[in-house]
Amino acid sequence: MNEIKSENIVRKIKNELPHLGKINLTLQPTDKNILEVEENYPDRKPSGFSQGQAESISQEGYNDWKQGIRNGIEYAYNKLTNNSGLKIIIESAIGLTTDTNPTIIGFSASRAILYKLPNCESQTELELLEEMVYSSWDYEFDAIPDFIHKTIIGKKLPTTRYKKT
Secondary structure, eight states, X not given: OOOEEEEEEEEEEETTEEEEEEEEEEEEXXXXXXXXXXXXXXXXXXXXXXXXXXEEOOSSSOHHHHXXXXXXXXXXXXXXXXXXXXXXXXXXXXEOTTTOOHHHHHHHHHHHHHTTSOBOOXXXXXXXXXXXXXXXXXXXXXXXXXXXXXXXXXOBOOOOTTSOO
16 A cells, blocks of 8 residues: 545534534555554644634644544554554644534544545444434533444533434
């Protein structure tokens, strides 16, 4: 395998809620028989927030989103049929405070790998992950995904008669 550039975007309205996460990765084979992850986020600090303005993850901050991305990458690596050495460089990740959480951006990272490399993820596993992603707004905004066990670690929000489940 040669170096592969991969981009994935999760962009969907589901259950009347937005889900957005965009990621750019570089996949490089290595001889080390391990997964290496290099976070190559831009060095600039966020310039502020405005509703509807895309946010590019920088080196500083966004720790919950970054953990979601790392968890998505780890899940994908474990699903590869030939998971010998692989270096994954995170080139960029973009989301919106109102539409993105660690589960959504992490799922996008996993897709950027699994859509490019041979893997053993079943359709059932994919459907379970999609269900997890599209129910992630039922949890606090900083809840962290565990894609391997197909669960979200964090406080679940209360259900009200105004919120569809």
